[in-house]
Amino acid sequence: MNHxxxxxxxxxxxxxxxxxxxTFIFASMTGLLIALLRVSANPIARGVAxxxxxxxxGTPLLVLMGVCFYGPTxxxxxxxxALTAAVLALTIQxxxxxxxxxxxxxxxxxxxQWEAAECLSLSRTQRMLMVxxxxxxxxxxxxxxxxxxxxxxxxxxxSLVIGFAELSYxxxxxxxxxxxxxLYFGLAAVLYFIICYPLSRLSLKLERRLNVSRx
Amino acid sequence: xxxxxxxxxxFAYWQFFLEGARTTVxxxxxxxxAGFILGVLCxxxxxxxxxxxxxxxxxxxxxxxxxxxxxxxxxxxFGMSSIGLxxxxxxxxxxxxxxxxxxxxxxIVRAGIESVPRSQREAGECxxxxxxxxxxxxxxxxxxxxxxxxxxxxxxxxMLVTSVLSAVGxxxxxxxxxxxxxxxxxxxxxxxxxxxxYLALSLMVRVIFWLLGKVLFVRRRRLGTLL
Numbered sequence: 001m002n003h004x005x006x007x008x009x010x011x012x013x014x015x016x017x018x019x020x021x022x023t024f025i026f027a028s029m030t031g032l033l034i035a036l037l038r039v040s041a042n043p044i045a046r047g048v049a050x051x052x053x054x055x056x057x058g059t060p061l062l063v064l065m066g067v068c069f070y071g072p073t074x075x076x077x078x079x080x081x082a083l084t085a086a087v088l089a090l091t092i093q094x095x096x097x098x099x100x101x102x103x104x105x106x107x108x109x110x111x112x113q114w115e116a117a118e119c120l121s122l123s124r125t126q127r128m129l130m131v132x133x134x135x136x137x138x139x140x141x142x143x144x145x146x147x148x149x150x151x152x153x154x155x156x157x158x159s160l161v162i163g164f165a166e167l168s169y170x171x172x173x174x175x176x177x178x179x180x181x182x183l184y185f186g187l188a189a190v191l192y193f194i195i196c197y198p199l200s201r202l203s204l205k206l207e208r209r210l211n212v213s214r215x
Numbered sequence: 216x217x218x219x220x221x222x223x224x225x226f227a228y229w230q231f232f233l234e235g236a237r238t239t240v241x242x243x244x245x246x247x248x249a250g251f252i253l254g255v256l257c258x259x260x261x262x263x264x265x266x267x268x269x270x271x272x273x274x275x276x277x278x279x280x281x282x283x284x285x286x287x288x289x290x291x292x293f294g295m296s297s298i299g300l301x302x303x304x305x306x307x308x309x310x311x312x313x314x315x316x317x318x319x320x321x322x323i324v325r326a327g328i329e330s331v332p333r334s335q336r337e338a339g340e341c342x343x344x345x346x347x348x349x350x351x352x353x354x355x356x357x358x359x360x361x362x363x364x365x366x367x368x369x370x371x372x373x374m375l376v377t378s379v380l381s382a383v384g385x386x387x388x389x390x391x392x393x394x395x396x397x398x399x400x401x402x403x404x405x406x407x408x409x410x411x412x413y414l415a416l417s418l419m420v421r422v423i424f425w426l427l428g429k430v431l432f433v434r435r436r437r438l439g440t441l442l
Binding site for chain 1: 402413
């Protein structure tokens with residue numbers, strides 16, 4: 001393996017990193033909206049969020065990738081940049097999962113907190129923003145960090161339909177040229193591990209700390 | 216310009232979809248079955264008091280859970296063929312899926328095993344049950360019952376990620392859809408149809424696991440409850 005090949009692999013890792021960060025930013029915003037809709041007092045809003053989550057979680061990410069890649073063209077856009085399509089598909093998928101995770105966190109805030117806030121005559125929005133969400137946030141951090149690992153791993157299939165050059169794509173290209181699968185896929189695996197393992201450990205550590213402070 | 220949908224030209228290839236769905240089901244079935252058995256065995260090893268065994272399984276679980284499936288399957292399938300080990304693609308794909316899902320199953324079942332309170336184990340011993348009986352009736356079966364919903368979700372995810380293996384050439388539902396796309400040039404319609412089929416498949420898997428749970432676990436213990 002020469003210098004250029006290593007650089008090419010690291011460029012792929014940069015693509016993975018970029019895709020993961022963008023996805024996480026957009027998916028957090030959409031996911032929060034989904035979670036709030038899911039616990040809303042309005043049955044229609046709850047129904048919409050429920051249907052969204054079921055429809056997204058019941059289909060592979062690859063299908064979403066295809067829909068996001070070819071979908072915009074039927075709306076009249078001539079071509080979609082690979083990064084945009086990949087971020088869009090990953091955001092749609094991750095927001096459904098994050099929405100469901102965060103709904104669990106919001107619902108696990110003890111019910112008497114709701115009642116106490118209501119007794120203080122706070123409005124529903126105030127109750128949510130000032131009492132429930134800050135407490136839910138604390139519970140939500142460990143599973144959210146854990147889900148970031150899923151996002152990083154999910155970016156690895158952005159090349160299959162869309163052809164975005166990230167780590168696994170670049171590793172595949174290098175393997176096609178040199179035919180040394182153990183070397184290049186092994187290195188790619190190491191790079192993914194370097195990104196994901198600290199996040200996994202952090203998630204576990206935060207979860208333990210949370211359980212101690214509760215117990 | 217207004218796009219005109221043309222589902223009919225895609226539906227003309229329904230036999231492709233049917234054949235692909237069959238392959239997806241076959242891949243999911245065998246990898247779920249093998250992954251469940253191996254995963255439970257790994258979880259037993261992981262929570263055992265034999266340090267080297269527990270550490271080895273732990274390392275395997277961490278490596279698999281922190282790298283993407285596609286890299287694992289490239290490594291396995293292209294790697295094996297590079298050293299002259301060839302096998303039918305379906306076997307290779309199922310092998311890659313089993314290696315992957317075993318790690319996830321192991322972690323879920325281990326959480327279940329660890330949730331069984333020590334006092335129950337001791338109570339079982341006091342009742343004169345043999346160590347094997349204690350392990351089976353007091354630890355393993357209640358543990359599986361508690362994590363059953365989590366396992367169900369994991370196996371549905373498994374069915375969905377079989378689509379990734381089309382990258383190494385399996386003719387599963389996602390793989391054959393590529394052929395239909397190149398014959399019809401109706402990519403978007405193909406993906407919409409795929410969406411529908413996968414939704415139906417995941418619903419099917421959910422119903423099967425629900426029925427299975429009804430038969431297998433009468434008491435319906437939940438994670439976080441004692442009895």
